[in-house]
Amino acid sequence: MFTGIIESLGCIKRMDTVAGDVRLVIESDSLDFSDVQLGDSIAANGICLTVVDLGEKSYAVDVSRETLARTAMQNWSIGDTVNLEKAMLPTTRFGGHIVSGHVDGVGRIVQIKKDARSIYIEIELPEDLKRYTATKGSVTADGISLTTNLVKDNIICLNIIPHTAKITNIERHWRVGSLVNIEVDVVARYLERLLQGQADTIPSSTGITEAFLAENGFMR
Structure with a gap:
């Protein structure tokens, strides 16, 4: 981890x-x-x-x-x-979020621009990964734990502070069109799996069905 x-x-x-x-x-x-x-x-x-x-x-x-x-x-x-x-140790300070190191897909940088002292970046994700993203959620791009400021369909919007840009490969390699490794929040993946399992086992008397979960945004 x-x-x-x-x-x-x-x-x-x-x-x-x-x-x-x-x-x-x-x-x-x-x-x-x-x-x-x-x-x-x-x-x-x-x-x-x-x-x-x-x-x-x-x-x-x-x-x-x-x-x-x-x-x-x-x-x-x-x-x-x-x-x-x-890999983290039991004594490691947990400064980012839980990252498995198992890449879910490849994203493409579609916009980079200055935003005061930070760098504003938009990354286009594969369609099958967009359901795991959320505004102010966590995502890993090229191994960097980042917060999504905004999600627009399958595009995540990020602001990179100067310190992060300096100690990573962002300034050296990230350009419009660059491909980056994306790992979504593992909690979102497990939550999806849990809801899928529950949809098959929830008693009909509760009124909660797989269709109900899909209609209310819990499944796609």
Whole structure:
């Protein structure tokens, strides 16, 4: 599990094809490697990846074809900067929100502009993810825990403060048309599953049916 609070930036040093999969080497001068061991999880742009090899200031991960197909990693290149976060500890300060590191889909940046000292950004989400978003809710974009200021159909509106823009890859890589990894709030996903299960088991005497839940916005 992660919190969406980026610890440091990394650089893609190698991308090697190995029997149809990819071995990725990420280097970072600022990540604390003192407690990193083989088998640990480190999220890169929001993708939970397992450390399979360690260097002094770098580590390697294996990436499956499933991950390549479902994330924006397919557009990464050697030299790109990625957001890094090590898996949280029981003692970690919970500054963001619950993040699993399992990307739900890929969003596309459709607008970027200055808004006083912050950066206003609009991201277009895949249609099947819009039902998990809410104004003033939480979303993860490239591993960054963010608050949605406004939701317009399948577009989420964000304001990025200068500190967040500086310590992440936003200033370096986010442009109109850029693709970013999106993970929706895990609570919304579990709530949907719970309501789906309840719709099948609620006694008819209550008057609450699957149709009733759909009509009142609980299901789509």
